Amino acid sequence: MANTRKLIQGNKACTMGAIKAGARFCASYPITPASEIGEYLSEDLPKVGGKFIQMEDEIASMGAVIGASVMGVKAITATSGAGFDLKQENIAYAAMTEIPVVIVDVQRSGPSTGGATVCAQGDLMQVKYGRSGDCPMIVLYPNSVKEIYKTTIRAFNLAEKYMSPVILLMDETIGHMRENIDLSEYENVEIINRKLPDVPPEEYKPYEPDAEGIVHLMPFGNKEGYRYVIQGMHHGADGMPNLSPATLQCSLDRINGKLDRHKEDIWEWEAVDLDDADIVVVAVGCVSRSATEAVHAMRKQGIKAGLFRPITLWPFPDEPLMKATEHAKAVIVPEMNMGQLVHKVKEYTRDCTQVIPLNVYDGTVIMPEQIEKVIKEVSEK
């Protein structure tokens, strides 16, 4: 059998997944540690007839990818924390107008310029709560090069299926990490494309959701004569500005409700040794790799430790977490920030369960030994 394994960088795997998912447009602006995504796509998109453009700023690159998606072309942009700040207004626009796009945030240390080449997990909350209004968001956070490939495809699929922007969250460590991986199993992976209207132009209401709560937006430039307005003011079924109380409520319910309603389809998580675990570690991204190793080491010593790893960070997998920690006496939350994920974990664990934060924000990746130390301390109590 031919050797199909390749040594691939995390950021490269993201671009390969994007092209596999059908992305044919990328607009971005250079920022470490996400720049390779634009670089690779500038080289690889033209080979498949796609286009890359380096825009004048982060705001413009976010606008351009939405513009391309409005024309029916799957589009992606990539940035890091400080650039993500700038993209937020247009990300909210995509959420409000229900335009599918994928935004990659390869996290680095912040706030502000912070540390360009330094790993951190400071954006766990801003990817969900950084925008004005009640703005829904799907956020996926893989932890290996292979999973980055797979999750990028899933990000596009969810974007098209639920007509929503999707954020692919990464961190400097997994973005720059190289792993020897085999992607041949994904050759025939399912690719989802947005649904088109099933009514003629004269009956078409662009923002009238179907039975599943999903709108069918006909790409602009269509030859069939579907003409409508896409705009970020509150709007009813016809898409036109409307600030009546009923329309406002309906518009917020529509964009938020569709994700809530389909959360079980959107949720993805990994469970490691959870079945009989009385100490549960909850971790994401690069930290979850150390956590996996720590759990395995503890098991060898007879300590019943397990890991709950959200791959879908938002909508937060609350019910799966509650189930995973039901019998736990303690939950440990290691994260590379001053405490973000821990708040959601506290919200969805029983009051009698001890929730222990482990925060490292000096730029060094949390090592398995640091997590093992906390697990041991808890188990000895």
Add this chain to the structure above:
Amino acid sequence: MSVHDYIKESAFPLFTCPGCTDGVVLNAFLRAYEKLGYDRSNTVLCCAIGCAGRTPTLLDFNVLRVTHGRAIAFATGVKLAKPDTKVIVFMGDGDSLAIGGNHFIHACRRNLDITAITFRNEIYGMTGGQYAPTTPAGGIATTSPYGMIEPSFDGCKLAIGSGATYVARGDVYNVNNLEKVIKGAMEHKGFSFVEVLTTCPTQFGRRNKMADPVKMINRIKDMTVPIEKAKTMSEDELAGKFPTGVFLDKEGIDLNTRYEELLARVQEQA
């Protein structure tokens, strides 16, 4: 096809104030569009925020109305994604020359094949009359109660300096010229820009002793002079005047043409 067929009557009554001349620009655009016989199925109108940014939503076209100042950025994605699309961008003073200034100059530099129209009413109307980068010296606005002290932008000079290949100015008094320059802009291959002098009696006029809409239009008449005539006038005579007509109409390879060449080159190698 009548011009009326392009208007979405369900969107009326107009949101604009009495005496507003934004509709005059829309009218000139529709007449030019109809004369050119373009097909709405491959036309996208882009716009953003403010009075000028809202006007295209009254039209029965595919309209992409986006965040403040970003219409040209979104239009760049639209045009690159589907190169055969006719893209016309409608903007106000802020959209094009303040918050969106960066996108404006870079689209000029790229010679992106779209038409950008700026409604220059010298004020931020929708937000209540704050000064714009186009407010004239001494002009009273809610944020310049003692008179405007900043110099103003000349959109046409900015476009020419940034690399646009068609640059013109029109106004709401001389509507024949306005229709002509918008038509010329849409026919042009490459980045075309039309700065249109418009009036805002409610927010600019009332604060500057011109509450009467007719007075404001007469001011436009006095302020403008055809380019040909301007060439014969001295610097003193031209002070405070706005030449109208076509400043620049030159050939230049547009971004999409360059991209198609790139794609052909890459795919030949593959």
